[in-house]
Amino acid sequence: MKVIRPYQPLLLRFVHGLTTLFLILAMITAYWTYDVYDGRWGQIPLPKFEEIEGIHGTFGLWTLLIFPTLVFYAFHQGRKRLIQRNTLANLTHISQKGWSYHLHRVINTLMLISLTFAVFTGKMMDEKWLPNGELNHVWYLGHLLSWVIMFISLAFHLLVSAKVGGLPFLFSMFNWFYTPQDSPLRWANNLKSYGQNVNFSWVKLWWRRTFWIKWLELLVWVSLVAAWILAMVKEA
């Protein structure tokens, strides 16, 4: 019997992998920062390493910098793996075959929303708050909450992906194998011809789409741009 190996486009694996790597490093260092400066909701005795705040800021920033590539990919090339028009209706038929595929699409979409919230609230943080013992700023509490939301979303993302295709499916997102058509040597050309299609009529076509997910995409882009602008205004 021929075994069918799940295959993911290399570009998706690349942007998804880097986002995952930086996010996990940001989440570990975030917990450590919380442990050093706060600890109101529980603590484990980690070393009191105060530089961890700056290290977290760096991993957070790297996540924020790579994330837009995954957002663009997911809402365009990969949009079939996000919520579809019929997804929510299908979710009500739990016993139906393929139910977990629909749930998977909802969780993929949730991942994008959760990470947008985490990086947005991160950009609103002030590095002096925690060393000064100012632990009740609304943005800090929001940023703490974003960690919990991200943790829960990631746990569901892993569980539902495992349910959809087991370990081979999970690993298909992180291996190095690629087909000749998917070779990085072709990326420059592929991106160039894709870029040539992204013009005013492409935007008009996108705008005319009736499915509400375009509003979600717009919200994500507006939040990412606003995060940078507001952070600059705050500093000025």
Ligand code: HEM
């Ligand atoms: C260890 C961590 C992770 C694993 C094992 C994993 C696994 C997967 C798998 C198996 C898929 C499905 C591909 C398909 O439907 O064929 C997927 C898609 C997706 N994942 Fe993850 N993921 C991880 C972390 C993340 C993180 C941190 C994000 C952050 C936003 C994320 C966002 C997404 C999105 C948006 C999609 C849909 C992509 C598309 O539209 O093409 N994942 N992931």
Ligand code: HEM
């Ligand atoms: C999903 C989890 C998290 C992500 C993705 C994340 C991401 C970010 C981002 C993008 C920044 C802005 C970095 C910059 O502009 O230079 C940031 C800053 C910050 N975050 Fe987080 N963060 C997370 C959780 C947390 C948690 C739980 C804490 C609790 C202590 C925390 C504490 C901070 C602090 C103190 C800053 C300001 C540090 C600085 O700018 O040097 N973060 N975070």
